[in-house]
Amino acid sequence: MDFTVLTLFPELVAAFFGHGMIHRGIERNLIAGKAVNIRDFSCDRHKTVDDRPYGGGSGMVMKPEPLEEAISFAKKRTPEAKVILMTPQGTRFDQKKACEIAEGMKGLIFICGRYEGIDERVYTQLVDEEISIGDYVMTGGELAAMAIIDSVSRMIPGVLGSSASSQSDSFIDDRLEYAQYTRPEVFNDLPVPGVLLSGNHEKIRQWRKRSSLQRTFMKRPDLFETQAPTAEEKKILRQWCRELETLVNQ
Numbered sequence: 495m496d497f498t499v500l501t502l503f504p505e506l507v508a509a510f511f512g513h514g515m516i517h518r519g520i521e522r523n524l525i526a527g528k529a530v531n532i533r534d535f536s537c538d539r540h541k542t543v544d545d546r547p548y549g550g551g552s553g554m555v556m557k558p559e560p561l562e563e564a565i566s567f568a569k570k571r572t573p574e575a576k577v578i579l580m581t582p583q584g585t586r587f588d589q590k591k592a593c594e595i596a597e598g599m600k601g602l603i604f605i606c607g608r609y610e611g612i613d614e615r616v617y618t619q620l621v622d623e624e625i626s627i628g629d630y631v632m633t634g635g636e637l638a639a640m641a642i643i644d645s646v647s648r649m650i651p652g653v654l655g656s657s658a659s660s661q662s663d664s665f666i667d668d669r670l671e672y673a674q675y676t677r678p679e680v681f682n683d684l685p686v687p688g689v690l691l692s693g694n695h696e697k698i699r700q701w702r703k704r705s706s707l708q709r710t711f712m713k714r715p716d717l718f719e720t721q722a723p724t725a726e727e728k729k730i731l732r733q734w735c736r737e738l739e740t741l742v743n744q
């Protein structure tokens with residue numbers, strides 16, 4: 495998977511590519527990442543990339559020509575890559591989208607806006623998809639592009655290494671991940687649930703399933719609307735109901 499980020503702040507993105515799991519994935523040639531400065535594609539001697547909006551109004555708008563040139567440059571590196579415009583007006587990014595990209599795409603070229611945004615003709619002519627990371631407005635698209643690269647990369651086999659897995663992550667199968675514990679066995683008088691120390695793999699699996707369901711029910715009940723409970727999940731939920739009933743009837 496090859497990521498190219500078109501930005502006015504390449505150092506910000508280069509630092510991200512130089513750290514943690516993403517850096518390790520790049521070193522192992524599992525992913526590639528490049529930050530490209532949009533300003534390098536401006537043709538005038540002042541290296542202008544923005545201008546005043548037609549019709550008036552506050553702020554500046556990013557000009558289309560440097561972006562077109564920057565996209566052409568990126569496409570020469572990865573002709574099969576999709577061009578993604580980061581915008582709060584785009585389709586909301588989520589875990590399913592991350593899986594879809596990781597499984598089905600070879601490369602992405604991100605356009606990171608700044609100022610008041612980007613000339614409309616870039617949207618209509620040069621972009622394959624518009625993506626938002628949430629219903630809020632940030633000062634630039636870099637953090638949004640990095641959030642997407644980060645979550646897509648950890649779905650690519652080998653990036654997390656053999657010791658970590660994305661298979662039990664929250665939102666896989668529309669459920670939140672189960673509760674996790676590590677040493678010490680007792681912390682502030684709170685012990686680790688005994689079953690996790692039992693070594694019984696089936697019991698541990700069942701406990702985790704129940705924990706995942708309980709957390710989903712308490713924190714994100716809306717996820718049950720996108721994915722109805724399976725037969726096993728219904729059984730666990732019924733058991734939990736019975737236990738709650740016993741508790742309230744005491």
Ligand code: SAM
Pocket residue numbers: 579580581582583605606607608609610611612625626627628629630631632633634635636638
């Ligand atoms: N005036 C624009 C609007 O209301 O739609 C917002 C422009 S914002 C200040 C500048 C840039 O930040 C955008 O062009 C986009 O690249 C990026 N951006 C801001 N919020 C974002 C979000 N939630 N998701 C993705 N990109 C975002």
